[in-house]
Amino acid sequence: MAEPLLKVENLVKNYGGLCAVDGASLEVGRGRFVGLVGPNGCGKTTLLSSIYGLRPSDGGRVTFAGRHIEKMAPHQIFDLGMGNAFQFPRLFPKMTVLDNMIIAARNQPGDHLWNSLLRRGKWHQDEERLAIRAMQLLELLNLSHLTFAKAGEMSGGQQKLLEIGRSLMAEPELLLLDEPAAGVNPVLGRQIFAELDKLKREKDMSFLIIEHRLELLISYTDWVYVMDRGKIVLQGEPEKVINDPIFFEVYIGASAAGGAR
């Protein structure tokens, strides 16, 4: 069997005395849409942040495209072809949507904005290619009517879409997302997932997505991991997972007690 694109083995992350991720393991294959779900505070965001090197892990192994990345900095991981849309550098509100997209292709995590801007003079050769790609992505995300609007003048939902568009500018093989549909209306939320699904099918892109809306998990994910108190406690195809008593106990039970999303 082919090696998965991303393999996380026994990852541990502590915050002082709190073990937020307690030996979590998961895999994402090429061209797969993988969901991560679990109650509030179970460690989902910390797990994604540690995979990406934003919160260095305290134990375990992370392999991406055949390379060990658990000691790498975010910009090195970005260079290997992993993107994230959850702690992407903030939008530049006074710049146009198009410029925000173009800069994103250069402004890697950990890089300084000014370096990106200074290097801009050297971009001419491929600036046109980047602009075309940006416009294609804006079209895909239904933002093309805002191409020349200032990013700061967009609604919260539109800014969220722009963040996703910016993370796609670098053409990552794998994209990590933290509730991309949160804070946008349900129709737009579904549209975001449909567009990501299209990228999966047409470009063989892979996604690891924290999501709590069951209808989105069922419609779009190939595989779902359920996390509870820092551990992966269940995994499988979405329909099977949501009908599993463990899922009910961890997720629905916690929800009834006010702890899940």
Ligand SMILES: Nc1ncnc2c1ncn2[C@@H]1O[C@H](COP(=O)(O)OP(=O)(O)OP(=O)(O)O)[C@@H](O)[C@H]1O
């Ligand atoms: N920077 C931090 N310092 C200390 N504790 C933290 C920090 N960030 C998160 N935590 C704690 O770690 C645990 C896991 O938090 P995390 O945000 O990873 O969970 P989550 O599953 O993503 O939650 P949510 O669904 O609410 O976003 C929680 O108990 C949280 O309070």
